[in-house]
Amino acid sequence: MGRGGAGFPTYLKWEAVNKEKADKKYIVCNGSEGEPNVFKDGFILENYPEKLIQGIEIALETIGNSSAYIYLKKDYYKKFKKLLEKLIGNLPITLFEKTGGYIAGEETAVLESIEGRRPEPRIKPPFPTESGLWGYPTLINNIETFYSVAKIADNEYKNTRFYSIGGDVKNKGVYELSENLTIKEILEKTHNYPLFDFFVQKGGGASGEILLSNELDQMVKGVGAIIIFNKAKTDLFVLMETWADFFMKGNCDKCVPCREGLFRIAEMIKKKEIDEKVMEEIFFVLEKTSFCALGRGAVVPFRSLINKLMS
Amino acid sequence: MNKNKIQIIIDGKKIECEKGKTILEVAIENGIEIPALCYHSDLKVNASCRMCLVEIKGIKGMQTSCSTKAEHKMDVVTNSLEIRKARKTNLELIFAQHREECNDCICKFNCNLLKLAKSYKVDIAKFFDRKTNYSVHKFGPALVFDSSKCIDCRNCVEVCKKQGVGFLEIKEKDGFFQVVPSKDKNKDCVYCGQCAVHCPVGAFEAVGEFEDIERCFEEKDKLLIFQFAPAIRTSIGEEFGLPYGSIVTEQLVAGIKKLGAHKVFDVSVGADFTTVEEANELMEKIENKATPCFSSCCPSWVKFIEFYYPEFIPHLATTRSPQVIMGGLIKTFWAEKENIDPKKIIVVSIMPCTAKKYEIQKKELEVDGLKPVDYVLTTRELAYLFKKWKIDLKNIKPEKQDNPLGIPSGAGVIYGATGGVMESALRTACAKTQKSGRLKIEFKDVRGSDGVKTALIKINNKEIKVAVVNGLGNAKKVLEELKKNPKLYDAVEVMACPGGCVGGGGQPVPVDAKIRQKRAQALYQIDSKKEIRLAHENPVVKEVYKDFFVSKKIIHKICHTKYSRKKREVEIPKD
Ligand code: SF4
Ligand code: SF4
Numbered sequence: 029m030g031r032g033g034a035g036f037p038t039y040l041k042w043e044a045v046n047k048e049k050a051d052k053k054y055i056v057c058n059g060s061e062g063e064p065n066v067f068k069d070g071f072i073l074e075n076y077p078e079k080l081i082q083g084i085e086i087a088l089e090t091i092g093n094s095s096a097y098i099y100l101k102k103d104y105y106k107k108f109k110k111l112l113e114k115l116i117g118n119l120p121i122t123l124f125e126k127t128g129g130y131i132a133g134e135e136t137a138v139l140e141s142i143e144g145r146r147p148e149p150r151i152k153p154p155f156p157t158e159s160g161l162w163g164y165p166t167l168i169n170n171i172e173t174f175y176s177v178a179k180i181a182d183n184e185y186k187n188t189r190f191y192s193i194g195g196d197v198k199n200k201g202v203y204e205l206s207e208n209l210t211i212k213e214i215l216e217k218t219h220n221y222p223l224f225d226f227f228v229q230k231g232g233g234a235s236g237e238i239l240l241s242n243e244l245d246q247m248v249k250g251v252g253a254i255i256i257f258n259k260a261k262t263d264l265f266v267l268m269e270t271w272a273d274f275f276m277k278g279n280c281d282k283c284v285p286c287r288e289g290l291f292r293i294a295e296m297i298k299k300k301e302i303d304e305k306v307m308e309e310i311f312f313v314l315e316k317t318s319f320c321a322l323g324r325g326a327v328v329p330f331r332s333l334i335n336k337l338m339s
Numbered sequence: 340m341n342k343n344k345i346q347i348i349i350d351g352k353k354i355e356c357e358k359g360k361t362i363l364e365v366a367i368e369n370g371i372e373i374p375a376l377c378y379h380s381d382l383k384v385n386a387s388c389r390m391c392l393v394e395i396k397g398i399k400g401m402q403t404s405c406s407t408k409a410e411h412k413m414d415v416v417t418n419s420l421e422i423r424k425a426r427k428t429n430l431e432l433i434f435a436q437h438r439e440e441c442n443d444c445i446c447k448f449n450c451n452l453l454k455l456a457k458s459y460k461v462d463i464a465k466f467f468d469r470k471t472n473y474s475v476h477k478f479g480p481a482l483v484f485d486s487s488k489c490i491d492c493r494n495c496v497e498v499c500k501k502q503g504v505g506f507l508e509i510k511e512k513d514g515f516f517q518v519v520p521s522k523d524k525n526k527d528c529v530y531c532g533q534c535a536v537h538c539p540v541g542a543f544e545a546v547g548e549f550e551d552i553e554r555c556f557e558e559k560d561k562l563l564i565f566q567f568a569p570a571i572r573t574s575i576g577e578e579f580g581l582p583y584g585s586i587v588t589e590q591l592v593a594g595i596k597k598l599g600a601h602k603v604f605d606v607s608v609g610a611d612f613t614t615v616e617e618a619n620e621l622m623e624k625i626e627n628k629a630t631p632c633f634s635s636c637c638p639s640w641v642k643f644i645e646f647y648y649p650e651f652i653p654h655l656a657t658t659r660s661p662q663v664i665m666g667g668l669i670k671t672f673w674a675e676k677e678n679i680d681p682k683k684i685i686v687v688s689i690m691p692c693t694a695k696k697y698e699i700q701k702k703e704l705e706v707d708g709l710k711p712v713d714y715v716l717t718t719r720e721l722a723y724l725f726k727k728w729k730i731d732l733k734n735i736k737p738e739k740q741d742n743p744l745g746i747p748s749g750a751g752v753i754y755g756a757t758g759g760v761m762e763s764a765l766r767t768a769c770a771k772t773q774k775s776g777r778l779k780i781e782f783k784d785v786r787g788s789d790g791v792k793t794a795l796i797k798i799n800n801k802e803i804k805v806a807v808v809n810g811l812g813n814a815k816k817v818l819e820e821l822k823k824n825p826k827l828y829d830a831v832e833v834m835a836c837p838g839g840c841v842g843g844g845g846q847p848v849p850v851d852a853k854i855r856q857k858r859a860q861a862l863y864q865i866d867s868k869k870e871i872r873l874a875h876e877n878p879v880v881k882e883v884y885k886d887f888f889v890s891k892k893i894i895h896k897i898c899h900t901k902y903s904r905k906k907r908e909v910e911i912p913k914d
Contacts (some may be wrong), residue, residue: 117577146509146516151386151406281516283387287491292466306465313428316401316421317389 038173044157045091048165055087055096056142056161056168059104060126060133064233064274066253067169068190071202073108076175081115083174086169086181088120093222096121097161099138102126130234130278134320137280145269148280191248193220194233195255209317211254212244225259227337234274235325238332264337268330275326285313286323293330302334344872345411350418362404362415363391373417374426374455376433376539377492380404380851381837382501387492389429390455393417401425410530419714435466437540438473438487445547445719445848448578448726473584476520478506478909481697482844488542489518496570497532500834502533503815504643512914520912525905527646531639531811531835532693532844545693545717545845552724553685555714556599561813565600566665566744567591567689569607570755570840571718573861574691577847577854578722578733584857588864589737594730595689595721596738605740606688607747609665610636610754610763612883614874616658616898617760618767621830625803626820629653630829631821634760635900636660638698639835642905643811648818649904657899662688662695665744666711667897672887673744681707687714689721691755691843694835703900717845736759743879749866750874756859757809757839758785758792761832765796765805766897767875772799780872786863788838788856791817793828803829811835 045053057080061069072080084096098112098121105125112123124142131137132147139161141147160166172190179185189207194200197220205214211230215221228244229236232251239246248254257267272294281287289310296302311327318324343358349371356365361384366373376388386406392830393404396414401422404415433455441447456463474486484495496518499507506528510519529630535543539549545555555563576585592603613636624632635641635656644651659667666688670681688695692715698704699712716724725732740746750766755760762782784794785805790813793806806828808814814833821827836842838855841862871877888894 151384153408276514281491282385282493284389284429284432284490287515288436288469291469292432292435295466309424309428310432313389313425313432317392317403317425317429319386319389 038169038177041157041167041169042087042090045165045167045274047163048158050165051093052164053091053094054161054164054166055084055091055094056135056138056166057084057098057174058133058135058138059094059098060138060166061101061104061171062130062133062278063235063251063253064270065194065255066192066232066251067194068192068202068252070104071190071192072171072175073104073112077108077111077115079175079178080171081112081119081121082181083176083178084121086176087120087169087175091167093165095122097122097124097142099124099126099142110245124173130274131280131320131322134322138168139166148282149322157276171291189252191252191254193218193254193256195229196222196224196226196258196261197256208247210245210247211239214248214254215244215256220256222256222258227257227259229253229255229257229329234271234278235322235328237328239281239334240336264333265297265300268333269294271326271329272297275322279322283317283319283323285310286320286326288316289314289323290326302338304334307334341410344737345409347409347411347413347415349415356409360409361414361689361896362393362402362409365409366404366417371417373404373511374451375405376451376490377494379494379537379539381537382494382497385492385494388433388490388906390426392422394419394422394772423459426455426463430455430459430461431465433490434461434463436469437490438468438470438485439463439483440488440541444488444541445535445544445548447549447723449848450541452540456639465547473517474912474914475547476912478520479530479697480700482532482535482543482691483529483546483548484518484520484534484543486518486542488540489517489538490542491518492539493518494537494539498533498537501812502529502531502810504529504814506909507534507549512692514561520909521913524907526641526910527905528909529639529642529646529835530694530697530844533836535693535844536846536848536850545720546696548717548720549723552716552720555685555716556721558685561685562601562683563599563687564602564604564669565595565598565687565689566604566606566609566662566669567595567721567861568662568691568755568840569610569747569752569759570691570843570846571721572752573755573858574841574867575722576732577716578719578726581733582857583854584861587732588865589739590732590735592740592826593735593738594725594732597730597735598688598724598728602741602745603738604665604669604744605747605751606661606665606690607743607751608755608877608879609661609663609668610751610760611874611877611880612664612668612898613658613661613754614750614760614763614767615880615884616664616894617656618655618764618771618875620658621764622768622772622799625798625801625829629845630803631825631827632656632829634764634832635755635758637833637835637840638694639811640814640833641695641902642694643814643835645902645905646907647815651768651821652902652904655902657901659704659728659795659898659900660695660698660750662690662715663698663900664898666699667706668744668883670709670711671897672883681709685714686712687716688712689718690715691718691840691846692836693717693844694846701900706896716866718843719845719847722847743882746877746879748877748880749869749872751877752865752869753862754838755787755862756786757834758782758807758832759839759862760834761785761805761807761830763874764830765798766873768798770873771797771875785832788852788859805830806832808833809839810837825827839847
């Protein structure tokens with residue numbers, strides 16, 4: 029499995045790029061990690077940079093005539109540039125500093141950014157595997173995926189993955205644990221299971237779904253983030269406002285539902301006057317008619333919070 | 340079945356169509372209506388308004404038909420409860436950012452937004468207008484951009500870039516990526532108005548569009564002379580429900596008379612003078628080995644050279660544009676003839692163009708201290724006036740243009756289409772130098788809507804290389820080529836707007852390649868039926884050259900101008 033937000037099986041992508049006929053191909057390692065409270069890419073860069081480069085090297089070997097980019101969000105770029113350059117040596121890998129906000133991490137927006145344009149998602153099809161960077165077949169995976177590839181190659185892979193744990197917990201941080209654990213088990217294993225009344229946001233500090241404490245017998249799919257909120261101490265409106273502001277700031281303002289819909293959601297939240305009918309109408313168009321996954325996914329936190337904690 | 344054809348089903352109807360088209364294109368071709376606001380066939384697909392939603396059997400959810408290719412056996416539904424629900428909300432959200440200004444909008448009689456609002460029973464005031472406080476930008480004396488009406492489709496940004504100008508940009512401001520005029524002092528608007536005819540919601544308009552159009556009638560004790568450009572006669576009919584390409588020259592004259600014009604002349608006559616002078620300049624430049632010679636009747640093109648490529652100024656013909664020569668003649672030749680004080684004459688031009696509003700206020704064009712043309716109204720503005728005064732071009736008794744400045748040659752009429760200026764000049768240059776044999780009238784190589792058309796033409800036993808450039812974006816390419824190889828062409832015609840003036844920024848909306856083609860074809864049709872098809876054979880041209888243009892000086896005064904390197908004219912926005 030890929031370790032991006034979308035969970036697209038990795039091998040399918042590799043295969044797709046491999047079977048395309050083209051005089052060159054690209055590999056992009058997406059390290060744009062942009063959601064609040066998610067920091068596993070940083071953790072890998074800090075602790076296992078060799079493995080990351082090794083994973084990309086395997087991709088370079090597997091995909092003939094290819095070269096690679098590592099696309100890093102600004103602070104990662106600053107912090108790890110020197111180290112990575114040293115590890116890269118003579119390999120055809122270029123470091124690229126992310127331009128723009130959250131949307132610039134969407135895979136086709138990454139391509140736009142590297143090509144020097146304003147980061148905005150592209151119309152799909154064509155998919156990057158057929159026509160990606162400068163029109164060439166392109167493999168895009170995130171940092172954790174390349175890390176896992178290297179582990180598999182070294183026979184070290186033990187069905188683990190990374191979890192960022194944050195929020196109102198004692199032991200914040202990134203943990204590498206079995207991918208089959210439930211959220212409850214993860215919290216217990218890391219000694220983070222709260223004693224107070226709480227709820228959880230799983231899968232990202234903005235787009236993640238809200239879960240109540242009795243809903244934790246499930247695994248985290250997609251981005252491995254778990255954030256704990258103390259019910260008594262959390263102002264739900266303030267929380268939703270941070271999400272709304274995050275999305276409004278981070279989106280590309282291209283399509284109507286995302287640009288205007290999120291603005292109206294934010295407006296209602298700021299006024300603390302939620303008209304549930306209007307909210308549902310906006311959720312509907314966001315989910316069903318947004319141009320890219322950012323808009324489609326933005327509904328999840330609001331809807332789950334309103335349904336579970338406000339009605 | 341043909342290999343390049345596929346079959347799809349739209350709303351239960353079997354349709355055969357070409358491979359490679361989008362569902363929306365197929366629907367449009369087959370008269371199936373799918374609402375689409377950001378789609379324009381001249382431009383790349385945006386897929387941003389999210390209105391053209393359809394469902395495809397076997398695929399989950401809704402897709403935008405503008406960005407989805409039709410595939411064999413696809414079964415498409417364009418209307419369902421889900422689709423209607425989604426379109427309705429998206430429309431409400433669009434209205435929530437668009438400040439309505441309906442009475443004074445160029446979409447007033449043809450507003451897509453309001454039509455959709457009605458059919459989707461949209462409450463257009465459900466939300467307060469997000470953009471109420473957004474700025475209004477004025478682009479010189481030509482255009483106004485009211486960003487509070489903008490729905491962020493970005494068509495204008497793309498078309499401006501396509502024009503090779505890139506004056507409109509997307510910048511982040513107050514938390515939103517917005518369309519804004521550039522702040523770069525090395526960029527300036529050339530007033531072509533393509534933004535205005537590609538905006539789906541009327542956020543751009545010509546300066547004064549609809550507020551100031553009656554000012555010319557308020558001038559006391561003045562004689563009102565109207566003149567209308569070549570390209571109007573085959574486009575304004577559209578505003579009255581006539582088919583594209585309808586020729587309404589005499590209805591137009593009758594309508595203008597009804598508005599109270601004293602005389603109605605034809606700018607195509609001015610074009611005949613332009614042709615004669617430009618043909619002379621071309622011959623001279625060839626003689627002096629000073630080619631290329633650039634056409635000079637399109638003010639956007641002239642400004643483009645003066646601002647972006649001043650090193651080419653010596654190559655611009657100094658001949659004035661048709662409306663300006665005509666204005667000059669009206670206030671001198673005609674005024675003398677009629678014994679009228681030129682100060683009492685007000686000349687109003689009806690133009691397909693927004694840049695003509697800019698052209699008329701150039702100081703260097705004044706003739707004896709008077710502006711040759713006092714007002715420019717666009718095709719749209721005239722149509723608005725007609726509608727306001729209940730003048731219906733469909734039901735009006737035709738009237739002829741007035742003499743002597745109302746009867747053009749065929750060459751003067753085709754000025755409205757790309758290639759027309761070149762063809763007119765070639766007709767005259769060939770006729771004037773050819774000693775024997777059949778005279779060539781039609782130069783079909785320079786007609787049509789290709790970006791750059793080239794031909795080798797024999798004039799005076801010399802082969803000359805001509806290029807006709809359609810749209811400023813292509814002009815930029817040709818100029819870059821000329822920088823490398825100055826001998827590439829001898830004569831170059833450039834029209835800033837796609838298709839030439841038939842596709843001008845002041846023309847009726849909507850407009851697309853097919854519509855431009857129909858408007859142009861109709862102009863060629865008028866030409867083909869004219870007895871006199873050479874500019875210099877027009878009797879009034881002959882008369883003026885014989886009796887009035889008695890010295891170089893007077894020809895220069897009426898027919899020529901000068902150019903200079905330009906600094907940015909549009910004010911740089913402060914915030
Ligand atoms: S001004 Fe008009 S064309 Fe430009 S982005 Fe706005 S709505 Fe689109
Ligand atoms: S008038 Fe032409 S140059 Fe000026 S902004 Fe519009 S499209 Fe660009």
